[in-house]
Amino acid sequence: MGELRLMKGNEAVAEAAIRAGCDGYFGYPITPQSEVMEYLMAEKPFERTGMVVLQAESEVASINMLYGAAGTGKKVMTSSSSPGISLMQEGISYMAGSELPAVIVNVVRGGPGLGTIQPSQADYFQAVKGGGHGDYKLIVLAPASVQEMCDHVKLGFDLAFKYRNPVMILSDGAVGQMMEKVELFDQIARRTDAEVISQCPWAATGKPKDREHIIITSLDLDPAGQERVNLKLQAKYKKIQENEILFEEIQCEDAEYLYVAFGLSARICQKATDLARAKGIRVGLFRPITLFPFPAPQIASVGNRVKGILVVEMNAGQMIEDVKLSVGCNVKIEHYGRFGGIIPSPEEVVRALEQKIIGG
């Protein structure tokens, strides 16, 4: 068993990055995720593992530092919260276009604009549907606990390098700020430069005499060439869709009704499931863990067995679109959302099910 600690979600992300053998973290302070860099600076990973930690002048600089370092094959991470992630979108698009691996953590807060510093899930569309310009996808992981904040960093790096694609960890201010028991995984050694060079033959690490020079770019001015780039990306996304779906089903076997929720909302729905069953309502919970790839066939298989589905999100109705595309038109699907930093209570989620699905 790994080391047990009580940690904030943000701290778990930072510790997991060190332990995952991350080479560099570049970030800019923003509430509610500043503990990530604070923890790293206090922990001095530059002494523990040689990991570089740098406070950049902006989120724009952070993401472009990430782009530069990722282009040389290094394992790098940044974290921010919604407004900062908006600033990063150009860089993220470049990284997706250049097929670079990296982990980007979004500890979401309520918007739009400066919004609030309280938790929200209103960045689902931005994370899952691209966010920046052009046709691209991030692999999006949605942790619902501090343990998953930790584990998804390691998983994120594995997927990022497996597919040469940026991975976003889409959490929220509550999961970032709350403390839970975490079992930490053991330290994974940082790769040596020689290992980076041999494991990442695509990376710009310095041109030896016996190979062509490597260019990391997303530019191809020839339309036919750029179309080939796009087709290659789409083929990769298809492969990810076929192979990397993660989800969880709770009390779905005998369910007449279904909650679908991710992240913190899924935790609330799990409690609501217990409360509703105590009242005799047979409801289950489907939790997508990967938001891209979205578990469409799996939701369809559960969703088409039930009488109605309530999608619970801390936003105005974003993931519900993907649920509807997955399940089809024969099942009633409604949305229940709270905004602006309000976390719905398990009791109101039960009431919403009764009013919008069972009684409606």
Added chain:
Amino acid sequence: MEELFAKPEIRKPENIVYKKTDLMVDRPLSYCPGCGHGTVHRMLMEVLEEMDIQGNTIGVSPVGCSVLAYDFLNIDMLGAAHGRAPALATAIKRLWPYRFVFTYQGDGDLAAIGTAETIHACNRGENITIIFINNGIYGMTGGQMAPTTLPGMRTSTSPYGRDVQTMGHPLKITELIAHLPGVEYVTRQSVHTPVNARRTKKAIRKAFEIQKEKKGVGFIEVVSNCNSGWKMTPVQANKWMEENMFPFYPLGDIKVDGKLVEKKETVS
């Protein structure tokens, strides 16, 4: 053209008196005839060849006319988003401290959209070389006003001349950067004559030597022409540059060994 280059008689070894460095990729440059980029590229690659650091260098190209620099420079390179080259270079150098890292940027890239990244990378004293090509105009997008466009100068977005009252003053970012403690060496050069090109090459060499010594940023501004954007012939453009650009952007060292140079040497 192809045929001309293929003629065997002029390729006989005894006829070769000068050869471009193998560190330039053997393909035609995409720059306009008369443009300074090709010369700066060659000076840069000659320095890498002489220092024997081709395999130990990682370059970052910008967005602008030199966006395709990586097609011509036979080293590993990354193409940055507009203005962000110093951020990329920062991270690359931090994670590969024994590699030589440089950025190659134009005036719009370095002194407008990328001002923050430029100043902060310089202020942190990153051990990188920054090569800054200043031709006072946005060449690639078709001749719009740049942060370094001279007062009264006509561009497609200042068609009646740059009016400093409404369009602001040209930014002498090189002088600004020279005052930052993280910066070891700042110089302003040109490549419009062989003498000047040699001085530029020497400056690039010095900046790369500074990287070896981990002393901070080496910053080289090259005042250059843009005959297409300026709507002149190459010869006219060089003359105009000497008469108008150099008085405003005087050539010479601005900071050497971490100390500001008192009296600037001006060369025309």
Added chain:
Amino acid sequence: MTEEIIIAGFGGQGVLSMGKILAYSGVMQNKEVSWMPSYGPEMRGGTANVTVIISDERISSPSLNTFDSAIILNQQSMDKFEKTVKPGGLLIYDPNGITRHPVRKDINIYSIEAADEASKLGLSKVFNMIVLGGFLKLKPLVASEFLHKGLLKSLPARHHALIPENEKAVEIGKNLLKPVQVL
């Protein structure tokens, strides 16, 4: 076993750290725990509260509206949280500064004069641990050896010298409870 607890008072009373010590002690005893602070404007000078859940099973919602136990340390928190205690649940409060005492008839209520005792003994820094002692007397969720380990883990090393004082405060708290209403 799942215990859902709200701890609420003024910022500076050690509400969040009491919750953290309780939660960490739970971790040391290999329980599932969650610690969810109210944060945002409420953190600055006003009321502070934290939801702590200690359970033998995986914890579902870390954010709750009703609680098995409420530990209440000021009037604002009494107004806000008395009504959130589940019927048959527990409310512990320090009467210091309380002008409207709890009125619920369907819950167990205890008072603990921790602020007075702490200032009498010159232990005002560990006021929160006196309160925690009272709570643990009624709800022995963590054994004292795990509380000790929890303190070791929660407090930075430079404060480890204060652990005996903290543990003393817990013992004092155990004997300071006064039943107000026991069902």
